[in-house]
Amino acid sequence: MTDASISTTNWVHRRADPSWLVRLFDWKPFLVIICLLPAVGLLMTFLTYPLGLGIFLAFTDTTIGRRGVWVGIENFQYLFSDPIFWNAVFFSVFYTSIATIGKFGLGLWLALLLNNHLPFKSMLRAIILLPWIVPTVLSAIAFWWIYDPQFSIISHMLIKTGLRETNVDFINTAWPARWSLIAANIWRGIPFVAISLLAGLQTISPSLYEAAMLDGATPWQRFRFITFPMLLPILAIVMTFSIIFTFTDFQLVYAITRGGPVNSTHLLATLAFQRGIPGGQLGEGAAIAVSMIPFLIFATLFSYFALARRKWQQGETND
Numbered sequence: 001m002t003d004a005s006i007s008t009t010n011w012v013h014r015r016a017d018p019s020w021l022v023r024l025f026d027w028k029p030f031l032v033i034i035c036l037l038p039a040v041g042l043l044m045t046f047l048t049y050p051l052g053l054g055i056f057l058a059f060t061d062t063t064i065g066r067r068g069v070w071v072g073i074e075n076f077q078y079l080f081s082d083p084i085f086w087n088a089v090f091f092s093v094f095y096t097s098i099a100t101i102g103k104f105g106l107g108l109w110l111a112l113l114l115n116n117h118l119p120f121k122s123m124l125r126a127i128i129l130l131p132w133i134v135p136t137v138l139s140a141i142a143f144w145w146i147y148d149p150q151f152s153i154i155s156h157m158l159i160k161t162g163l164r165e166t167n168v169d170f171i172n173t174a175w176p177a178r179w180s181l182i183a184a185n186i187w188r189g190i191p192f193v194a195i196s197l198l199a200g201l202q203t204i205s206p207s208l209y210e211a212a213m214l215d216g217a218t219p220w221q222r223f224r225f226i227t228f229p230m231l232l233p234i235l236a237i238v239m240t241f242s243i244i245f246t247f248t249d250f251q252l253v254y255a256i257t258r259g260g261p262v263n264s265t266h267l268l269a270t271l272a273f274q275r276g277i278p279g280g281q282l283g284e285g286a287a288i289a290v291s292m293i294p295f296l297i298f299a300t301l302f303s304y305f306a307l308a309r310r311k312w313q314q315g316e317t318n319d
Helices: 003-011 020-026 028-057 074-080 083-114 121-128 136-146 153-160 174-202 206-214 219-247 251-256 268-276 282-290 293-313
Strands: none
Touching: 020 028, 028 282, 074 282, 083 121, 083 174, 083 219, 083 268, 121 174, 136 174, 136 251, 174 219, 174 251, 206 219, 219 293, 251 268, 268 282
């Protein structure tokens, strides 16, 4: 053997095969699972477990301090014959519908206004966010003071201007209390809708409006054929979240009226709390909460089909 062959033999080393641990961490599905584990753990702990427990309790007669037994659909049968429950269903749907229409009408108008070149535009956007930033309980307490039958600032102004001789009873009769809660919810929800839609308006190319103006399109035609179709994906998502937030509202209603007068302003969320915690009927309260799920599924499907329609308009396939 020559010196050259010996030198070549000494310097050529065969690379060792990677261990099973290295191969495991090089495997993409394993890395995906490892990265998702923290999020899955949090969702299982704070979302899936409470939801599963609530669904289980809805089919039992559990009360505070006593373990219940399985009663099947007995809680739901009782609720279907309970006029207070149906009143809560009616007001939940009515409250969500009117408040959503009001928030989106005023929010879209405000977004279109802020999308123009206005002086102090940045400061105006910050001010508009204030109702959304303020904690819900503080907003509710402020509205409770505004609606107070004796010390209401609205009643005081109406009396001072001679428009009324007595105070307005905002929250001690059924329909005035309902409209008062809807007004409070609209005031609080407008900033979320306005800022979200404003972000969508910022993504629309000005060249589309310029081309439409050259073709003689009116402002309404530009809104109908350019603004609204381009905003549809964001509009569907924002409306879905708005419907969910409004339908499951609790703090605003409970802090102002606590479901009164005479259970006329109960939403499903506040009624579930009243029956489950102060009333001690955990099974019945859970059944009321579970009855909200079909409405929330409907809101989610609305968003999905609206987005799917937008994909079809863009020539994409619906996966």
